[in-house]
Amino acid sequence: MQGYGYRRRARRRVRVAWAGAAALMVATAALSVNGCSIVSDLATPDESRTIIIPGTDALTTESSVAATASTDPSEDTDSETGRWDDYSYGHVINVAPRADAQRYHRAAKSSRSPLTTTSGFHFSTPDRAVQCSTGANGTGTLSCVSRRVAGPPNAPTGTPSTCKWNPTAVTLGPAGPAAGACSDLYPVMTRSTILPFGEMLAVGRFKCLNSVEGMFCIQSTGTGFAITTNGFREIRADQRAPKSLRGPAPDEDRPTRSRPSSRPTS
Structure with missing residues (x-):
């Protein structure tokens, strides 16, 4: 009787072992199938899983600001080596x-x-003696006003009668610089x-350089x-700038020192 009881318990252990092994095989197969499915899904692009990171450098302004300013000197098309001398x-x-x-988008009308x-x-x-605007008229023209400018007192022939002529205005556009302009066509904002x-x-x-x-101001065509x-x-x-804006050039005349007289004294 003791021997029979021992064999019965052994058979139960074998059945439990087989059941555990079978469960392990089923789980392994399911994991393998799921693993293949995950790899297959990741290998195929899915826009629903794309993470979009919003930009953090956008301006929060009252109106949309056009990104027309050049900030990388390497992007300049008018600074080719050898085009201008130093x-x-x-x-x-x-x-x-x-x-x-x-920093130069804010102003007042x-x-x-x-x-x-x-x-x-x-x-x-700094003294407001020269004030400039670009993009205010949508024509891509740089406009400035200054009492230092003495343009023609009257508008040129052919100018529309609606023109509000300003002889103290300056424009720089495709045709080059000009003194005097219609202030209603080329407005300059203040403050x-x-x-x-x-x-x-x-x-x-x-490009505009403010100096004492x-x-x-110049534009990419070379006029200014x-x-x-x-x-x-x-x-x-390509013209020589005044010495006040740069150092002396090697080919410019330098003042000569007076040499002591070699004549014998009596």
């Missing part, structure tokens, strides 16, 4: 410390209007951000203007 307007303006263009954020760029000298002395603002194809001498205490004048990027 003493030209183009070189002096291009290598000046660059201001953050995103008049001295009493509130400041607003626009898609254009607006800047001025804009000050461009510090010695800094350059690059906006689209325009005045405002110097200067507004200084001496008034308005046209400049070109």
